Amino acid sequence: MFPREVISTGSLVLRRPSNADAEAIVRACDDPVTARFLYVLPSPYTLQDARDYLRAAEAKWANGGAEFTITENGHYVGAIGVRPPDAWGVAEIGYLAAPWARGKGVVTKATRAVTEWLFDHGVERVELHAAVENLASLRVAFKAGFQEEGRRRDAKVGRDGRRTDIITLARIPRDPGLAAEPYLPFFDGGELSDGVVRLAPMEVADAPDYHRMMREPSVAAYGVGPSTTLEDNERRCRYTGYWWLSGQRIELAIKDAVSGEFAGHLQLVHVQPVIGQGMIGYSLQPEFRGRGFMTRAVRLLVDWAFANTPLHRIVAGTVVDNKASQRVLERAGFVRESAHREVFPREDGTRADELEWLRLRPR
Numbered sequence: 001m002f003p004r005e006v007i008s009t010g011s012l013v014l015r016r017p018s019n020a021d022a023e024a025i026v027r028a029c030d031d032p033v034t035a036r037f038l039y040v041l042p043s044p045y046t047l048q049d050a051r052d053y054l055r056a057a058e059a060k061w062a063n064g065g066a067e068f069t070i071t072e073n074g075h076y077v078g079a080i081g082v083r084p085p086d087a088w089g090v091a092e093i094g095y096l097a098a099p100w101a102r103g104k105g106v107v108t109k110a111t112r113a114v115t116e117w118l119f120d121h122g123v124e125r126v127e128l129h130a131a132v133e134n135l136a137s138l139r140v141a142f143k144a145g146f147q148e149e150g151r152r153r154d155a156k157v158g159r160d161g162r163r164t165d166i167i168t169l170a171r172i173p174r175d176p177g178l179a180a181e182p183y184l185p186f187f188d189g190g191e192l193s194d195g196v197v198r199l200a201p202m203e204v205a206d207a208p209d210y211h212r213m214m215r216e217p218s219v220a221a222y223g224v225g226p227s228t229t230l231e232d233n234e235r236r237c238r239y240t241g242y243w244w245l246s247g248q249r250i251e252l253a254i255k256d257a258v259s260g261e262f263a264g265h266l267q268l269v270h271v272q273p274v275i276g277q278g279m280i281g282y283s284l285q286p287e288f289r290g291r292g293f294m295t296r297a298v299r300l301l302v303d304w305a306f307a308n309t310p311l312h313r314i315v316a317g318t319v320v321d322n323k324a325s326q327r328v329l330e331r332a333g334f335v336r337e338s339a340h341r342e343v344f345p346r347e348d349g350t351r352a353d354e355l356e357w358l359r360l361r362p363r
């Protein structure tokens, strides 16, 4: 059983929830973002729901868990709850920020303080679970020193009835607990453009165009891996934000800057922070070829990457006979670095050789 203490951190005071919080709780919970990601909260959320929550919060303390109201200058700004630890000293936390207090680091500060308070009270591991599309929550966890451990596929059902993957993060006492700086920051303003092409994060709305393009014979000829369904590709698009935020990869739709049409796909993958290396890959719809679109897109992304990330080497691999792709790389400032034998499996059971191309960070 945890002591019913008050935790102070900076300008925040975390205390037990009280009846006086009820109206603020209704306003915080009867909110589209809260409802979207806290699947079990009633929606719409009423005063009676807040009263039920307040009773459950007391019961939680009595059952070995904890529930805090986060306050700033005496006002409700959010909540943070702790499930009773299991037999191995593992506790799970969950949180919400009141809509009027979001984006100010309130929950990050509170999460850090509660996690350290739990360690002081014998907890050996604090877990946190966030939906793959809940980027604000994932960012909070990274800033509060949590490390990502894995993903649970189809683990919950969202408000829209769709099953969703859940990312598991945890912090243990021997972790440094430092706030992780994003290795791959988001684009300023969300997109990059040179007036002819526009690079925008892949989203679910791009999945049908992407799916069609990947099945087009001249694209499929250079594809690797099993073929995917439209549903697979929609699911993949739901990962764009999480992959980017966690520094794993960038997935972009290339759009015609004038018409907005989907022209192709460009990605930065195999990001290895330890050596500062990433790899690009791309495909263009046949009707957009021969206009320098991909050269522009690659230049935009690679110039951005060297200006905004610590990446030192950006590489690209082409099948040895893919001359069009090799011209794109040459025009985008890449040089041929090496040749690798029998890399890409082909449908007929043979394997194609690969040429690897490199652009180094400018000095």
Ligand SMILES: CC(C)(COP(=O)(O)OP(=O)(O)OC[C@H]1O[C@@H](n2cnc3c(N)ncnc32)[C@H](O)[C@@H]1OP(=O)(O)O)[C@@H](O)C(=O)NCCC(=O)NCCS
Binding pocket: 033, 034, 035, 037, 038, 094, 095, 096, 097, 098, 101, 102, 103, 104, 105, 106, 107, 108, 109, 129, 130, 131, 134, 135, 136, 137, 139, 140, 241
């Ligand atoms: C998750 C939640 C608690 C975050 O609260 P908050 O007060 O905004 O958190 P913070 O200000 O400490 O940090 C939010 C971070 O997410 C980032 N962020 C917010 N929305 C984002 C988005 N759509 N895409 C990418 N990053 C986003 C912010 O920029 C900030 O990061 P930064 O400091 O690097 O700029 C709040 O959004 C919330 O209450 N959501 C509903 C309930 C919920 O999802 N709970 C967690 C369930 S796992």
